[in-house]
Structure formats: C-alpha cells, structure tokens
Amino acid sequence: MEQADPKGVLTGVHFLDGDHACCEGALAAGCRFVAGYPITPSTEVVERIAARIPQVGGIFIQMEDEIASSIAILGAAWAGKKSMTVTSGPGFSLMMEHVGLAVMTETPCVFINVQRGGPSTGLPTLPGQADMMQARWGSHGDYEIIALAPNSPQECFDLTVKAFNLSEQWRVPVFVMMDECVGHMTERVMIPSAEEISVYPRRFTTKKPGEYLPYAGGEDGVPEMVRAGDGYRIHVTGLTHDERGYPAMNAKAQEKLISRLVGKIRKNESSIRCIEEDQIDGADIAIISYGITSRVALHAVEMARDRGIKVGTLRLLVCWPFPESRIRELAPRVKAFVVPEMNYGQMVREVERNAAGRTKTILVPHAGGTVHDPKVILDAIMEAVR
Amino acid sequence: MSTIAFGSGPEESLEEVENPVNKLLRKERMPSIWCPGCGVGTTVNCFVRALEESHLDLDNVAVVSGIGCTGRVAGYIRLDSFHTTHGRPIPFATGLKLGNPDLKVVVYTGDGDLMAIGGNHFIHAARRNIDITVICVNNLTYGMTGGQVGPTTPRSAIAATAPYGAYEEPFNLPAVAESAGAVYVARWTVYHVRQLATAFKEALAKRGFSFVEVIAPCPTLYQRRNRLGDGLDALKYYKAKSIVKNGADTRTAEISFQSDIVVGKFVDRERPTVLDSMNKRLAESIGAGYVPYPLSEDDTMERPRMEEEDCGDH
Numbered sequence: 256m257e258q259a260d261p262k263g264v265l266t267g268v269h270f271l272d273g274d275h276a277c278c279e280g281a282l283a284a285g286c287r288f289v290a291g292y293p294i295t296p297s298t299e300v301v302e303r304i305a306a307r308i309p310q311v312g313g314i315f316i317q318m319e320d321e322i323a324s325s326i327a328i329l330g331a332a333w334a335g336k337k338s339m340t341v342t343s344g345p346g347f348s349l350m351m352e353h354v355g356l357a358v359m360t361e362t363p364c365v366f367i368n369v370q371r372g373g374p375s376t377g378l379p380t381l382p383g384q385a386d387m388m389q390a391r392w393g394s395h396g397d398y399e400i401i402a403l404a405p406n407s408p409q410e411c412f413d414l415t416v417k418a419f420n421l422s423e424q425w426r427v428p429v430f431v432m433m434d435e436c437v438g439h440m441t442e443r444v445m446i447p448s449a450e451e452i453s454v455y456p457r458r459f460t461t462k463k464p465g466e467y468l469p470y471a472g473g474e475d476g477v478p479e480m481v482r483a484g485d486g487y488r489i490h491v492t493g494l495t496h497d498e499r500g501y502p503a504m505n506a507k508a509q510e511k512l513i514s515r516l517v518g519k520i521r522k523n524e525s526s527i528r529c530i531e532e533d534q535i536d537g538a539d540i541a542i543i544s545y546g547i548t549s550r551v552a553l554h555a556v557e558m559a560r561d562r563g564i565k566v567g568t569l570r571l572l573v574c575w576p577f578p579e580s581r582i583r584e585l586a587p588r589v590k591a592f593v594v595p596e597m598n599y600g601q602m603v604r605e606v607e608r609n610a611a612g613r614t615k616t617i618l619v620p621h622a623g624g625t626v627h628d629p630k631v632i633l634d635a636i637m638e639a640v641r
Numbered sequence: 642m643s644t645i646a647f648g649s650g651p652e653e654s655l656e657e658v659e660n661p662v663n664k665l666l667r668k669e670r671m672p673s674i675w676c677p678g679c680g681v682g683t684t685v686n687c688f689v690r691a692l693e694e695s696h697l698d699l700d701n702v703a704v705v706s707g708i709g710c711t712g713r714v715a716g717y718i719r720l721d722s723f724h725t726t727h728g729r730p731i732p733f734a735t736g737l738k739l740g741n742p743d744l745k746v747v748v749y750t751g752d753g754d755l756m757a758i759g760g761n762h763f764i765h766a767a768r769r770n771i772d773i774t775v776i777c778v779n780n781l782t783y784g785m786t787g788g789q790v791g792p793t794t795p796r797s798a799i800a801a802t803a804p805y806g807a808y809e810e811p812f813n814l815p816a817v818a819e820s821a822g823a824v825y826v827a828r829w830t831v832y833h834v835r836q837l838a839t840a841f842k843e844a845l846a847k848r849g850f851s852f853v854e855v856i857a858p859c860p861t862l863y864q865r866r867n868r869l870g871d872g873l874d875a876l877k878y879y880k881a882k883s884i885v886k887n888g889a890d891t892r893t894a895e896i897s898f899q900s901d902i903v904v905g906k907f908v909d910r911e912r913p914t915v916l917d918s919m920n921k922r923l924a925e926s927i928g929a930g931y932v933p934y935p936l937s938e939d940d941t942m943e944r945p946r947m948e949e950e951d952c953g954d955h
Contacts, residue, residue: 288740290732309923314739314934316915318732319765326729327736330705333723334740356726483721483737484744486700490667490716492724501670502716502724 256420257456259283261449262311271444273411273437274299277367278307279446280415281339285454286365287313288331288338290324295379296435297343297369304341325350329362333491335457335482337419339365343435344373347386348393354428355394356493358516361426361470361478363457365418366390368430369438370546370597372623382435383623384546384597388604390430391575397513399520401527402430402575404545408442414572420455421527425519426477432574434597436547436626464488470512471498476519520576529573530581538567539590540639543582543606545571547626548595555595555632564640574602582609591639595619595632615639665689665699665719674713678864678872680831680857681711681778685718687834688749688776691841702745703737705730707759710784710859711751711777728758731766734773742772742916742937745845752779752793756812760792767821767850769915772937774844774851777814780859781896788862795898799866816891818852819908825851826891826908831858832879833904840906849914856902869899 263282271279278300281289289308291301305315313336318324321342328338342350347368357364370386372378386393390402401421403414415431422429460467460479464487470478481487494502495509520527535541540559544552549570559566569585571578582592582605591614594603599620607616619635621627666689675681692699699720706715708727715722725733730748738746755763755777766773782800783789790800790807793814797806818826825847827840837855844851858864858875869875878899887905894903913921920933 288736290736309919309927309931309934312932312934314919316735316739318735319761322729323732323735323762323765326725326733327739329725330723330733330736330738331740332736334737334744336740338736338740352726353729482741483703483723484701484741488700488719488721490722490724492716493726494724501667 256453259449259452259454260285264449264452265446266448267446269444269446270441271408272299272439272441273405273408273433274369274439275303276408276411276444277415277431277433278303279444280412281365281419282307282311282313283412283446283452284337284416284419286337286339286419287311288328288336289313289315289340290318290327290331290338291315291341292318292321292324292346294321294343294346296371296438297341297367299438300341300367300369321346321349322352325353325366326356328364329353329357329360332362332364333483337363337423339367341367341369343369344371344377344379345375347389351389351393354400355396355398357428358394358398358400359493360491361516362428363422363426364428365415365422366428366430367415368432370432370434378624380435381624382547382597382626384434384548385601385623387432387574387598387601390432397517399517400427400430400575401425401520401573402432403529403572404432404574405437406546406549406570407437408440408444410572411437412444412446416452416454420453423455423457424477425523425527426458426480427520432546434546468498469500470496472515472519475523476515524576524578525580527573527576528578528581530578531570531572533568534565535567535569535585537565539565540567540636541585541589541592542566542568542632542636543571543592543594543602544568544596545574545602548597551626551629552595552632554629555636558629558633559636564636566636571602577602577605579605579609582606583611586610586613589614591615591617593617593619593632593635593639595621595627595635597621597623597626661693662686662689665692667717667719670717673717675710676861678858678860678875679710680780680855680872680875681714683831683834684776684778684837684855684857685714687838688841689718690838691845695842695845697745697845701743702747704747704749705734705737706749707751707754708785709751709754710780711749712754714749728754729762730754731759731762731775735766735771738771738773739916742935746773747845748773748775750775750777751784752777752781752814753783753791756814756817757792764817764821767818767823767852770822770824770849770912772849772914772916774847774853776841777852777854778857779814779854780857780863782859782863784859784862788859788866793896795896795900797898798863801862811896813891813895814854815852815894815907819891822850822912823852823908824849824910824912827906828854828856828894829904830856830879830883830902832876832883836904843906847909849912856896
C-alpha cells in the first residue's frame, strides 16, 4: 500500500452529504478520471467531481449516456488512470454490459450506484436497496465482483477509498451500493490526512515485453497489468482468451479463464470480507443488514433488548462476496436470522441458502420509497423468538 | 511466405522479400477469420503502411475495435489493441485518449458497429472533437452474424433479415460525420489502396476527430445473396463506378444499390479539440490556480501535411 496523493485529499472535518463524501473518497483514493451521466439521486457526486477534479489534475467527462460512461472508464483505466462512473436506477441497468467487459478484461474500476426505488423509472428521488442482486448478477455470464454498502456519509468516504483499493488489488469492478438516504443525508465527515490514507497501487508488471503474459494469474489469481503506451503491445478482448490475451474460443480455455476469474474472488473471500458484529455471541436472534437499513434496525434492536431479548447484529460492509462461512457458523447458534432490507428479498436469499435449514431466516421486506418502520422489524424479532 | 506487396519491385523474388506489413501483424494469429475476397484485410494492409510512413512512435498507437468482422482488426495488429463491446469502441477510445493524451488512438469499426448500435457515440465524439481517428469499413451488411440488413444497406439489396429487399433509407456516413463536426472526412473503396493509405496517413496526422469510410465487399453474404459475384467483381465495380470528387458536398455522397460511389477527401478543417476547449475554459474560470491538463507532446509539433496530388489520382 502507498500513501494517498495529498492533492486529492481534503483533510479536515466537514459537514457533507453522502454523495459529496463519496466524491471526496474517490479523489482521496487517487481517482483522476470520472465519466458520468446525470441521474437522480447520484447526480451530486458528479457535480462535485466536475468542480473538484480539474483542481487535482484529473478529468471529468459527461458522456452521452450511461453505456458510454461505463466503457469510457475502462478506456481510462487502460491509459493508467484510476477511474469511476456514478449512476442510479435505469442508468445502472444500462451499464451492465460493461460490468461484464471489466470482469472479463480484469480492468480495475469503480461503479457508484446510489440506489433508488425501481423497477424502471420507479421512485427517482426516494431510496431503495433493490439493485443488490443486479450488482452481483446483472451482466450475462458467470463472474464474481465486489460490492460495498455504506450506511453514513462518513462511510461513503471510507468505503469509496476501499472500493478503489479492492479494484486495484483484485482487478474487478467494485460497486459502492449507496442508497438515496445515505446519499442525501448530511453528517459529520472526517477526512484524514493523506499520510493516514492507504491506497493500493496498480499492479504493474516488472517483466519485460516478450516475457510478460498479460492474463497469467499470479499466486492470488490476479495477473499483473500494463498501460497502453508502455511498449508491451498487448491485446485486450472481451472474448474468452488465453494467457497471452488472444482469443481462444473453446471449452478448455473457457474453463481455465472462468475458474480463475471466479476463483480469485471466491478463494479470497475471507480476506475481502468486511462485516461488523455486535453482541452476536450468545444471541438468540441475529439481525443481518446493510446500508441505511442497518441504522433503522438498530432502533428495533434496542427495543428488543429492552424487552430482554438477546439480539446480535451483523452488518455487511462488503456484501459481495457474501460471507458465507460466517453465516454457516452462526446458523446453529441462533434461533433465527432476521433480515430487513429495502427490497422484496435479495441478500436474504444468501442468508437462507447458507443457513441451509439449520435455523429460521425471516425477511423483513420493504418496497422502498422510505425506510422501514423500526416497529415492523421489532415485530419480526418478537415473532422469531416466540 | 506470400508477399503481395505493392511497393516491392518486380525484379525482387517474392520469397526473399519480407512484407513490410508483417512486423505490425500478429502473425501467430494467422490465418485470420476473414473470408476470401473480404475487404477488411485490404484496409489493414493500407492502414499498416500508413502507420509505417507516419513516423509515429508505434508504442504509443492504440487500436480499439468493437464487435463484428471489422471488430477483429484489433486482434491482428501488433499494437496495443482493445477489442471491446458492440458499438462502444468510440467511448472506450474516448476514455483511453483522455486518460493519456499522448496516445494516438484509432477506432477500427464496421458499419453496424459504428452507425447502428454505436451511432450515438459517433455523433457525440465528432461533436466534442475528441482527437481520435475512426476508420469504418462499410460492407453494407452484418457479416459476422450472417448478412443481415444494416443502417447502410442500400434499398432493394437482399439481406438475411430483408428477404424481399431492404427498404429503409440508409445512412450516408460522410454526411453524418461532417454535420456532427468531424474535422477530416474521406471515403475510398478497397480498390483505391494508395489513396486509402494516404487518407489514413492524413487522418492520423489530423488533430481532432478524423473519419475515413472504406467501402468494402462482403463476398460471402452481401455479394452472393445479391448475385454480385465475388470479391474481384466488387473491385471491378468500384473501379468502374467510383467518382473521385475531392471537396464534394457530403450530402451528395449517398450510395444506392450498385450506384456510382463518390470518393475522395471531403472535409479537412480545424476546430479546437475537447481538451483544447476544456483547458481554455477552465483556465479562464479557475484562473492562475488551474494547471492545464497535459496534452500530447505531439501537439506542439508541426504535423506533416499531405500534398493535394497525393490524394485522388484515380
């Protein structure tokens, strides 16, 4: 890890909304190329980027649509820049093909999705958490990505920095799955000094042209990278390819490539994992939540504890890859997992799958538009302990 | 080794002469996927020759392709090369160029890739005048997927998805490019190999959004389905029916079924690039605190200018 470039770090204590904090996180992480297209409720991220990035030596371009934005960042990444795009709702749907291209070409890049109510145009100005499965599976084909879910403006800063670091380390697109509440909520945000912010440098090869194989995975499954213009004359393709990067369209090459792309994340899940647990040991009920819903759930947890119920919490800061083994460990120890989320059941499927019938899994759904009423979550807890 | 090279003298034995094009090809990937008589390979030959003569630092040249037969060009040229998604090589190239303005970025695309699925990106890149070169091999059909009708298929031509003949108005690509803001617009056919290589050289030397359309045959699908013979018959048609009109009004350059083809250099003008405009505006607004975004070192150098007579000697 390296120290952050101080040019991009707005050190100090600020009063920022999540969208603006996300922008500052990107700049602190070294992001110097942003492409975007206006869409509520994510627009404030790129508005601040447009004002800030020219002052730190970077570039913002408002592209003609989200399809263009989501591939312009891949071009910029191969030019050597840390890059991101920002969107919401329908814009996220339009970007899916390039999620696949980023996965296939192992291009480090960050996608910010400030989630709103859907499907389709849905609730442009109101929150949702219903794109969690789209982040995981939205592009065609079989792949793994990393997705983070902040629950405060401070975490919008922190997790955006983390998203860039993870994308450089694993060479996958990384998603920051905000929501309208977190994006538009204004709170204290402490931005540390540049020396206190660690950034993961691009994994440039030290091999010479001729010795370098652009798609040969290292020990952790991740290949080393070069930039266009470095003299390696690389070929990068969305087709199934061999270690040289050349198209190799047969079942054997497909097996080799896909197992490495999937394996580099799955095999390293425990080192990518980021969860926050409270009073989970000895708990009868475990609340599993993420994003803004985790803060709403806290109120329900307090009320339940007041009633003498042993409630623990597990919050997902990294939602994908899902901490499967942790859920498997907890399943026999709790009477139920209670999963509130602002959708009709997405992450709960992972919980239930890993609980594998060894305990109850109770979804507390919400269609979006506002946050849960904590009493509804409390009711689910009371039901679960009965 | 076969060396069908224009430029090698008749007195030299073909076996002894290394085709100068070879060193810029990924020969280990040959044979290519292109059908016999296909025009794409001819354009690659001309492009590589233009590169050789352009005196560019070839380590700094990147080729970006989308999807389709022409989309495979990136995979055969020994340069940094990116084979992206259908219709999207231009926005990828935009990111690549803005990410490192020192790169010379060339988009190699087909008519469907450029003008159907990617049409929006084409007009916006021309409008903002991003400093890239776009080469479009227009074979009037979707070759890779089996010869379906496309946005440049002439009316009455038979295609897999136009079994009774195409009936929509096709796009006139030079007119679209000019009206959207391209600073260099030329069209040639694969019969015009020298003019084509010259046009590529000029486009590469041009600062801003340059566009070269190449009319090329698809013998396997378009020619056969329309009973137009093979690749050689297409070249004979291009020879007989091409009309060189440098400076022609691009609005008059539409192509209909087996019609005359207006070729030549149509547009050569100057406009500030997006980075020029950005640096100017930000310097004015932000003031002395603004450090201009670094442009290509090449931008401060005199670019080679082509002589008029190099072009259009058909």
